[in-house]
Amino acid sequence: MSSYADEDPGSFPRGFGYGPDENDTDIQAVATEQKPRILLMGLPRSGKSSIQKVVFHKVSPNETLFLESTNKIVKEDISNSSFVQFQIWDLPGQFNPMDANFDPENIFGGCGAIIFVIDAQDEYMNALTKLHTTVAKAFKINPDIKFEVFIHKVDGLSDDHKIEAQRDIHQRASDNLTDEGLENLRLRYFFYLTSIYDHSIFEAFSKVVQKLIPQLSVLENLLNILTTHSGIEKAFLFDVVSKIYIATDISPVDMQSYELCCDMIDVVNDVSYIYGTKEDGAFDSQSASTIKLNNGTILYLREVNRYLALVCILREDSFDKQGVIDYNFLCFRQAIHEVFEVRQRGQLVTSGEFNQPNGIIK
Numbered sequence: 267m268s269s270y271a272d273e274d275p276g277s278f279p280r281g282f283g284y285g286p287d288e289n290d291t292d293i294q295a296v297a298t299e300q301k302p303r304i305l306l307m308g309l310p311r312s313g314k315s316s317i318q319k320v321v322f323h324k325v326s327p328n329e330t331l332f333l334e335s336t337n338k339i340v341k342e343d344i345s346n347s348s349f350v351q352f353q354i355w356d357l358p359g360q361f362n363p364m365d366a367n368f369d370p371e372n373i374f375g376g377c378g379a380i381i382f383v384i385d386a387q388d389e390y391m392n393a394l395t396k397l398h399t400t401v402a403k404a405f406k407i408n409p410d411i412k413f414e415v416f417i418h419k420v421d422g423l424s425d426d427h428k429i430e431a432q433r434d435i436h437q438r439a440s441d442n443l444t445d446e447g448l449e450n451l452r453l454r455y456f457f458y459l460t461s462i463y464d465h466s467i468f469e470a471f472s473k474v475v476q477k478l479i480p481q482l483s484v485l486e487n488l489l490n491i492l493t494t495h496s497g498i499e500k501a502f503l504f505d506v507v508s509k510i511y512i513a514t515d516i517s518p519v520d521m522q523s524y525e526l527c528c529d530m531i532d533v534v535n536d537v538s539y540i541y542g543t544k545e546d547g548a549f550d551s552q553s554a555s556t557i558k559l560n561n562g563t564i565l566y567l568r569e570v571n572r573y574l575a576l577v578c579i580l581r582e583d584s585f586d587k588q589g590v591i592d593y594n595f596l597c598f599r600q601a602i603h604e605v606f607e608v609r610q611r612g613q614l615v616t617s618g619e620f621n622q623p624n625g626i627i628k
């Protein structure tokens with residue numbers, strides 16, 4: 267991350283995640299590639315800037331209450347790790363894709379995904395109209411673009427209301443496409459219920475970012491192998507600074523597990539900064555932590571490199587074989603480094619190449 271380090275109110279000291287590291291060469295290599303771009307769009311006050319501030323600036327949700335309206339495109343580079351490299355453009359809410367001074371070729375061309383934010387606590391008909399014009403215009407210019415709809419501020423809604431809002435918005439958005447003969451685009455819409463007041467915004471952003479990581483299937487494959495052979499129930503590969511998970515194993519993600527793992531990263535960070543001896547950052551490649559919960563579950567964190575951490579959930583009895591888990595983790599980490607190297611050489615990585623990381627114990 268580049269421009270906002272000064273603004274971080276607490277969690278991460280300035281410079282965290284940006285200093286020299288064993289993988290810096292990877293980062294330089296990737297920096298020369300075209301970074302995918304994510305656009306944040308929606309009506310004014312729908313919550314776009316708040317989302318960006320909470321996920322990437324570590325601003326607390328309450329601090330967004332009085333954010334000023336964005337009046338020009340705010341561009342930001344997110345480059346925490348070799349895998350998480352993209353740009354976010356926060357577009358002002360008044361921006362209309364039909365405006366004469368809007369340059370759609372420049373904005374939609376080369377764009378990986380549009381996150382369209384709809385305020386679910388407000389009347390959303392105008393938002394749906396804008397969503398439709400945006401999608402129709404963007405698709406014409408860039409047929410590869412992904413449309414991610416955040417049905418946002420759902421913290422103010424009951425569970426029934428959330429489901430109903432999602433169903434209604436989905437239905438109306440699809441009907442609008444059908445009316446214009448664009449029904450083939452219906453399958454390209456993805457809907458998420460989000461709020462900055464819980465982990466839902468991090469989970470949704472994780473899924474958006476994962477689609478932009480070309481090595482995703484390789485990372486998932488490696489995590490599947492690790493979990494299967496180590497008695498691990500769930501494993502997330504986290505980008506430590508943003509708490510976005512860039513990959514997970516095949517078992518379904520439940521929100522509670524994800525929240526537990528996010529909280530663990532916060533705890534480890536806080537403890538490391540209070541008691542750690544390094545000035546330039548808490549995490550290094552030797553960092554590890556174990557938390558035992560009173561329901562017989564273990565949370566186990568291992569640092570993969572300065573930017574990425576593996577956080578696992580497992581039963582206490584599976585942890586009896588910690589030696590095997592640690593050994594398998596080292597093989598996993600080595601395989602991740604090899605993925606970096608292959609990427610550096612500019613070769614295409616296929617999941618088949620990493621079907622069996624060297625040495626993993628079954």
Ligand SMILES: Nc1nc2c(ncn2[C@@H]2O[C@H](COP(=O)(O)OP(=O)(O)OP(=O)(O)O)[C@@H](O)[C@H]2O)c(=O)[nH]1
Pocket residue numbers: 308309310311312313314315316317327330331332333334335336337357358359360418419420421422460461462463
């Ligand atoms: N309840 C609730 N309020 C939110 C949430 N996200 C953002 N807000 C509030 O919504 C208001 C508007 O947020 P902004 O981030 O400024 O909205 P924006 O879309 O960037 O607005 P423009 O810059 O005018 O386009 C702020 O008061 C936020 O605190 C959320 O998840 N829940």
